[in-house]
Amino acid sequence: MKAQHTTVLDIDHVDTPLLSLRHISKYFGGVQALIDVDMEVRRGEVTVLVGDNGAGKSTFLKVISGVNIPEEGEIRFNGKPVSIHNTLDSVELGIQTVYQDLALCDNLDIVQNLFLGREITRAGRLNEAEMERVAQQCLDELGIEIQSVRANAGALSGGQRQAVAIARAMLGAPDVVLLDEPLANLGLKQRQQVSKLIMGLREKNVGVVVVSHDLAEVFPICDKVVVFRLGEKVAEIQRxxxxxxxxxxxxxxSNTFLDEE
Known part of the structure; x- marks a missing residue:
């Protein structure tokens, strides 16, 4: 870590991190989007990535999800070196990503969206009853209140759509969930609902990484904030x-506040 970085360490966390990234660097042509970035993700911990547009936080999230392949660096999962060359590698490790566009099919209902591409079958036919049962159980466990699991995704509110996308991620029983701007374009009540969902993931011992511009909403629910600036991780601040x-x-x-410390 470079000399200008300011880091606040939690000495109580001495166990092996769930996910560890070291010296991650990423280039797009002649532009270095990430510069020697280190970060750890632990079970039951919410990490929020913040920074201006172009600071590198979303690029870093995509390194974890397998969308971006770093030119330099090492990734460890449960202490063991791993390679993430694509999104399938990330999913197979136990990492699920919920992107800002959510990628829900508006013409399909909640059950169909949750099980799209991984439908439950019996004797060669879709087991609709079992998918409905599992869908309802998943929503209940996350505290998601939706009138019917057969409601079309296109009829849901923004907060409900985000909830369904998170529920879909949780169906795979992931160890890590990545959320890209989960509070964007939501009303106050909907943001509160999604924030409650994120806290629920932490209670399930999931490692959660959130990219967000909404500082006021994410601060109360996070365990640490990682700040990116111009491709570098410039601070890691504990709760x-x-x-x-x-x-x-x-x-x-700005040096004004930092100099006062």
Whole structure:
């Protein structure tokens, strides 16, 4: 880590991290989008990635999900070196990603969206009853209140759509869930519902990584904030040290607040 980085360490977390990324660098042509980035993800921990547009946070999320392949660096899962060359590699490790566009099919109902591409069959036919049962159980476990699992996705509110996308990710019993701007374009009540869902994932001992611009909403639910600026990780701030002033100063590179410390 470079000298200008400011890091607050939690000395209580000495166990092996669920996911560890070291010295990750990514280039797009002559542009270096990520520069020597380190980060750890632990079970039951919510990590929020913040930074201006183009800072590198979404690029880093896509490295974990297998969309972007880094030119340099090492990835370990449960302490063992792994290679993530595509999204299937990421999924097989136990990593699920919910992107901002959600990729729900509006013409399909909730059950069909949850099981798209992994339908449950019996004697060569779709087992609709079992899929409905599992879908309802998944929604109930996450505390998602939707009138019917047979409602079309196109008729759902923004918060409900986000909830269904998270439920779909959880069907695979993942160890890590990546959320790209889960609170974007949602009303206050819907943001609160999604925030509650994220806390539910933490309670299930899932490692959660969230990319967000909505600082006020994500601070109360996160365990640490990782700040990106111009492709570099410039700060990792643990929950007890998080303040809006501190994070904004790190995002912008302002020395005023940091010098006061």
């Amino acid at each position: 007890a040290e998080i303040t809006t002033e501190r994070v904004v100063a790190e995002i912008t590179g």
